[in-house]
Each structure stands twice: as C-alpha cells, then as structure tokens.
Amino acid sequence: MAASDLEIRAAEDELRRGFQTLEVVQKDPAVPVYHIYLNRAAQRNALTVPFFSELPRALSLLSVLPSARALVLAARGPHFCSGIDLEALRSLTPSPSPSPAAAADLLRGRILSLQAAISSLERFRKPVVAAIQGACVGGGVDLAAACDIRYCSDDAFFVVKEVDLALAADLGSLQRLPHIIGYGNAVDLALTCRRVSALEAKAMGLVSRVFPSPSALEEGVDQLAKGLAEKSSVAVMGTKAVLLKSRDQKVDEGLDYVATWNSAMLMSPDLEEAVAAHIQKRKPNFSKL
Structure with a gap:
C-alpha cells in the first residue's frame, strides 16, 4: 500500500x-x-x-x-x-x-x-x-x-x-x-x-x-x-525478495516461491509499460511505490 x-x-x-x-x-x-x-x-x-x-x-x-x-x-x-x-x-x-x-x-x-x-x-x-x-x-x-x-x-x-x-x-x-x-x-x-x-x-x-x-x-x-x-520498482523489489528467499531454500522451494510472487506481480502495469516502451523505443515511465 x-x-x-x-x-x-x-x-x-x-x-x-x-x-x-x-x-x-x-x-x-x-x-x-x-x-x-x-x-x-x-x-x-x-x-x-x-x-x-x-x-x-x-x-x-x-x-x-x-x-x-x-x-x-x-x-x-x-x-x-x-x-x-x-x-x-x-x-x-x-x-x-x-x-x-x-x-x-x-x-x-x-x-x-x-x-x-x-x-x-x-x-x-x-x-x-x-x-x-x-x-x-x-x-x-x-x-x-x-x-x-x-x-x-x-x-x-x-x-x-x-x-x-x-x-x-x-x-x-x-x-x-x-x-x-x-x-x-x-x-x-x-x-x-x-x-x-x-x-x-x-x-x-x-x-x-x-x-x-x-x-x-x-x-x-x-x-x-x-x-x-530507473528500473521498475515492482521488478526490482520482486527480484530482491525472490533472491533472498531462494538463497536459503532448495531449488524447488525457490521456484514455488517465485511462482507465487509473480502470480500477483505479473499483473503490474509496469510489465505492460516496459513492453510498450521497448516497442516504441522510448524510456519507460514506471509506477512509483
């Protein structure tokens, strides 16, 4: 929030x-x-x-x-x-x-x-x-x-x-x-x-x-x-969280965790914006958290 x-x-x-x-x-x-x-x-x-x-x-x-x-x-x-x-x-x-x-x-x-x-x-x-x-x-x-x-x-x-x-x-x-x-x-x-x-x-x-x-x-x-x-905060925070969680888990546990994480985070508008910016060859405008 x-x-x-x-x-x-x-x-x-x-x-x-x-x-x-x-x-x-x-x-x-x-x-x-x-x-x-x-x-x-x-x-x-x-x-x-x-x-x-x-x-x-x-x-x-x-x-x-x-x-x-x-x-x-x-x-x-x-x-x-x-x-x-x-x-x-x-x-x-x-x-x-x-x-x-x-x-x-x-x-x-x-x-x-x-x-x-x-x-x-x-x-x-x-x-x-x-x-x-x-x-x-x-x-x-x-x-x-x-x-x-x-x-x-x-x-x-x-x-x-x-x-x-x-x-x-x-x-x-x-x-x-x-x-x-x-x-x-x-x-x-x-x-x-x-x-x-x-x-x-x-x-x-x-x-x-x-x-x-x-x-x-x-x-x-x-x-x-x-x-x-300048990167998507959603992506950066998710990557950090998943890396830390996976560090102390088995590979299967880490994969399960990132699947759970991304099941919510892939609905972020940052993903759509990143794709649009790449296609339009412009700098993305990510959401602020």
Whole structure:
C-alpha cells in the first residue's frame, strides 16, 4: 500500500532532523536515490549503541518515500567502518547476576537486537549498494554483506576481526559470507582474521567492482544507483525478495516461491509499460511505490 502524503511529509521531516551517527542525503531531488553515510569519521565510523537503533529507523523512514527507489550505504572520511566501538561491545555484557541463565538470556536478546539492525539493510525492499573505502573491519563486513551490491575503491581492505577479539562473529558475516564468497573463503577470512585487499576481495566475489580512487567509487556507485532507480520498482523489489528467499531454500522451494510472487506481480502495469516502451523505443515511465 502506498504511503499517504501525510506519512511521506512526516518521514521527510524526521529525516531532515538528522541522526547522531548517520547522515541521510538525497543528492539530487530529481534522482530518486538516497545516501546513508556513516558519520563518525574521526572514530573511523566505529559502530556505537545509538547506531543500532538509528539505522533501522532511517531505513523505515526511507521505505515510506516514493523518492527512495535505490539506496547507497557509504561513509564519511577515509574509512568505511572499523567495526563495533569497544565501549559499545562492553555495554553488551550484563551486570553480574546471581542467575547465569538470566544473564545469558539478557545477552542473547541484546545480540538479537543488533542482528536485526544489520538485517534491516537486507530486508529493505529497494536495492542497497555499499560504497566501501579504506577499512572495512568486523561490523563493517557485517554491514557490507547485508547490502545487495558492493563496490569499493582500491584502497579498501576487509578484515573479519572477531576471532582476534576472542569472539565468534555474530552479526551476520558467518551466515552471509559463505553465500557470497563460498564456504572455503569464508572459513579462511573468519579464522585467520587476515587483511584482504580490494583486488583479492574482487577475485573472491566479495565486491563486484574496484575503482581507482574514492572519488571514482562515488561516481560509479551514483551511476549504478541511478540506473537501478530507473528500473521498475515492482521488478526490482520482486527480484530482491525472490533472491533472498531462494538463497536459503532448495531449488524447488525457490521456484514455488517465485511462482507465487509473480502470480500477483505479473499483473503490474509496469510489465505492460516496459513492453510498450521497448516497442516504441522510448524510456519507460514506471509506477512509483
């Protein structure tokens, strides 16, 4: 169901008021693409406790806007993300409790809440492109892995850091990376905690393209996002939903799911418009969602 004008204005107003850890920008009002910037450059965009409530809130607001047909996740400063802030990590640990079971249950709830914040990128219905420069470490890899497409500059490097902190990564890298780069590569990165260059990340499929500089990365990602925003939102959202659903299903289950999806979505006027535009050799005018 499309949002009402009142809901759209309320979402735009809240986005304008801003966030503590994020900056949300629509660079060109004529281009239906929004950028979410991690905005703690002095701290190498380490993820603090407020981030984990602000990211899903920003995404919820953007989901209301017809002008947000594609999203870029990027970062201010020379580094994408250095991982979870150590103070935030300490704050996860419950105070001493006479009941180990109660303490474990509390900690589990806190971890699930952080996981949900990262997964909100994956669950955002429109395509999300990660633009990665400099360090992408720990929680930064979790964020990147939850995006749909990943581009980086040639100075980028990636580290799954948690084992070196005496932890098992628990925000999504161990679940998503095997699907992205293969099980063997995922085990290598997760157990060794070694630094992976941009070119190696490209070779293993962690990123799709490598650009010669952060400015070239920004330009390339903006072109990609603009192109995605020009496509049928019905088709793009359906493709994303089906890919995610099929990732964790057997082929037969995935085929059944996409049949169910398209039994409704193929009745979209976007299909008729796409065919007409192709025949008439013009740019299609897709519906806004």
